[in-house]
Amino acid sequence: MRRSLLLPLLAALTLAAAIASLLFGPVDLSVGRLLAAASGHGDPIATTILFELRLPRTALALAVGAILGLAGAALQGYLRNPLAEPSVLGTSNAAALGGVAALYFGFAQIHPAVLPLLAIGGALFSLALLFALAGRSESPLTLILAGLAVGTLAVAGTSLALNLSPNPFAAMEIMTWLLGSLENRSFEHVRIALPCVVIGAAMLLWNSRALDALTLGEDAAQALGVDIRRLRLRLLVGTAIGVGGAVAVAGAIGFVGLIVPHLIRPLTDRSPSATLLPSAIGGAALLVLADIGVRIVPTTNELKLGVVTAFLGVPIFLVHLMREKRIW
Amino acid sequence: MRRTRLALGALLAATGAGALWAAAPASAPEAPAAPDRIVSINLCTDQLVLALADRRQIAGLTRNAIDPEMSGAAITARGLPLLGNSAEQILAIDPDLVVGMPASRSAALAALPRQTYPLLDVDNATTPDQIYVSIRQTAKAVGHIGRGEALVARMQAELADLPKPGRGRVAAYYQRRGYMTGTGTLVDELIGRAGLVNLARKLGKPPLSQLSLEEMVAAQPDFLIVESATDTVTDQGSEMLHHPALKRIPRIRVPEAWTVCGSPEYARAARAIVAQIAAIDRGGQ
Numbered sequence: 001m002r003r004s005l006l007l008p009l010l011a012a013l014t015l016a017a018a019i020a021s022l023l024f025g026p027v028d029l030s031v032g033r034l035l036a037a038a039s040g041h042g043d044p045i046a047t048t049i050l051f052e053l054r055l056p057r058t059a060l061a062l063a064v065g066a067i068l069g070l071a072g073a074a075l076q077g078y079l080r081n082p083l084a085e086p087s088v089l090g091t092s093n094a095a096a097l098g099g100v101a102a103l104y105f106g107f108a109q110i111h112p113a114v115l116p117l118l119a120i121g122g123a124l125f126s127l128a129l130l131f132a133l134a135g136r137s138e139s140p141l142t143l144i145l146a147g148l149a150v151g152t153l154a155v156a157g158t159s160l161a162l163n164l165s166p167n168p169f170a171a172m173e174i175m176t177w178l179l180g181s182l183e184n185r186s187f188e189h190v191r192i193a194l195p196c197v198v199i200g201a202a203m204l205l206w207n208s209r210a211l212d213a214l215t216l217g218e219d220a221a222q223a224l225g226v227d228i229r230r231l232r233l234r235l236l237v238g239t240a241i242g243v244g245g246a247v248a249v250a251g252a253i254g255f256v257g258l259i260v261p262h263l264i265r266p267l268t269d270r271s272p273s274a275t276l277l278p279s280a281i282g283g284a285a286l287l288v289l290a291d292i293g294v295r296i297v298p299t300t301n302e303l304k305l306g307v308v309t310a311f312l313g314v315p316i317f318l319v320h321l322m323r324e325k326r327i328w
Numbered sequence: 329m330r331r332t333r334l335a336l337g338a339l340l341a342a343t344g345a346g347a348l349w350a351a352a353p354a355s356a357p358e359a360p361a362a363p364d365r366i367v368s369i370n371l372c373t374d375q376l377v378l379a380l381a382d383r384r385q386i387a388g389l390t391r392n393a394i395d396p397e398m399s400g401a402a403i404t405a406r407g408l409p410l411l412g413n414s415a416e417q418i419l420a421i422d423p424d425l426v427v428g429m430p431a432s433r434s435a436a437l438a439a440l441p442r443q444t445y446p447l448l449d450v451d452n453a454t455t456p457d458q459i460y461v462s463i464r465q466t467a468k469a470v471g472h473i474g475r476g477e478a479l480v481a482r483m484q485a486e487l488a489d490l491p492k493p494g495r496g497r498v499a500a501y502y503q504r505r506g507y508m509t510g511t512g513t514l515v516d517e518l519i520g521r522a523g524l525v526n527l528a529r530k531l532g533k534p535p536l537s538q539l540s541l542e543e544m545v546a547a548q549p550d551f552l553i554v555e556s557a558t559d560t561v562t563d564q565g566s567e568m569l570h571h572p573a574l575k576r577i578p579r580i581r582v583p584e585a586w587t588v589c590g591s592p593e594y595a596r597a598a599r600a601i602v603a604q605i606a607a608i609d610r611g612g613q
Contacts, residue, residue: 025540025542026540026542026543027540027542027543027545027546044576045545045546045548048545048573048576049542049545049546049573052545052571052572052573053541053542053545053571053573054542103562103563103564104562104563106562108561109560109561167562167563169504169563169565170563172505172565173563173564173565176564184506184540184541184564184567184568184571186571186572186573187572188572300538301538302540
């Protein structure tokens with residue numbers, strides 16, 4: 001009963017958040033003016049603000065939040081590690097390194113697809129490295145430590161790349177890449193991110209049955225007909241494509257993939273398959289709400305999204321770390 | 329400098345601001361032999377020295393002097409010695425004139441308290457009249473008073489017949505990351521000279537403020553004045569200026585090198601703005 005209500009409730013929350021996101025901005029526009037703009041009879045200013053500034057921003061928050069939540073749920077299911085998620089494992093930062101390389105050394109000017117491709121490449125490389133190092137190790141801590149190493153290396157690489165870049169302003173943009181932001185995004189960014197997010201999400205959702213079987217152990221899953229190697233490949237590539245595309249336009253926003261599955265899981269039967277889709281929708285809602293938050297907080301420079309998600313995510317991370325302590 | 333505090337300011341700080349430096353003669357002596365080891369320690373004074381002194385007189389310029397995006401005299405600066413921010417290099421040159429903005433506050437010189445080089449402090453100019461003052465000051469110090477007068481006369485002639493096609497329309501000088509240049513700046517002066525009204529003045533903003541894309545769309549200025557270098561997207565700061573929401577606002581492009589300093593390039597910037605307004609009026613409405 002409760003479970004059957006979960007998806008509609010999450011969807012309603014996400015829709016409400018998305019509508020709120022269209023209503024808020026630095027310029028006060030009345031609901032009437034926005035409605036007129038939405039119906040195509042508005043003044044040019046309200047129409048431009050609604051359709052070219054707030055709508056792409058909201059759409060990106062939905063897409064990026066969804067893939068981060070979904071990737072977190074899928075990685076936690078596959079690795080059977082409650083702390084696994086793209087930013088903790090260093091995937092987001094590695095994707096940011098790829099994006100930075102594309103943008104500041106001029107590769108992105110060759111073709112618009114180069115930016116997401118390099119971000120995906122960065123994410124893929126970091127995940128492959130991580131799985132090779134500590135993929136199925138005994139202790140969940142090993143994986144987190146390996147993720148820390150990969151992530152730190154990626155952050156150092158990003159900082160180095162920005163310092164080496166010929167652009168004198170590049171070093172100032174490091175915050176956006178490391179903490180994430182959706183400020184000043186347009187539909188061009190939606191066109192970059194959305195295909196990656198859709199492909200990545202499809203590859204991750206495809207795994208739900210196999211992930212359920214895996215909870216019984218690898219041998220049992222194989223006996224049930226799961227091809228573990230293919231599962232791992234889909235998971236790796238799906239996460240890299242989805243997270244890479246998201247990071248290419250929004251920077252590395254942390255902890256969404258950690259927070260959301262942990263909020264969702266108690267409301268489900270705790271099987272990986274049951275958390276995947278709700279985590280995607282919940283991630284979308286969370287990021288849209290966080291993005292409303294950064295616009296409402298009165299600061300001279302807009303707050304970075306990663307600041308909000310870190311404040312929400314770190315407590316959850318610590319709670320789980322404390323719980324793990326008993327096992328160490 | 330008058331603007332781009334955040335970004336360019338940091339770069340210029342490498343050549344300009346610093347700790348206090350004890351009193352030293354603030355201008356060159358009255359009728360001395362012309363100095364022949366001139367060191368400029370500021371991007372803006374680089375351009376004045378290049379325009380007024382002989383090449384053989386120049387012993388050192390700042391590293392940014394040859395950057396075409398920042399210095400209006402980048403081409404003439406090529407081949408001349410460039411200095412970092414190190415006191416050692418100045419010590420080695422043993423200059424007989426140090427020009428800065430101001431020279432007496434240079435961190436590099438503060439590291440050499442026992443050296444009393446003749447200093448020339450040039451003020452940051454935000455109007456043409458102030459530019460003329462700094463040209464005459466520099467010309468006198470480098471021993472070429474006539475050259476200074478000729479340069480002032482040329483600028484005055486270039487500005488004299490300049491029409492005001494702006495007709496009170498509103499323009500915003502919009503920089504990377506949404507920074508907008510306000511009143512009391514050379515850019516504000518340029519906007520007024522073309523007959524335009526600075527949006528920052530209309531909105532009561534300080535010399536440098538940040539305006540979001542939404543606010544810019546809501547303000548609907550008649551023109552956006554942008555730095556030519558932002559024509560290509562090289563980072564997120566310049567990408568913002570290419571947002572589709574700004575597409576309907578006609579754009580005037582001016583190289584940053586012409587406006588970052590109160591330099592002889594002021595007249596070029598003024599003419600470029602006037603010509604582009606006229607071109608937009610002919611082409612558009």
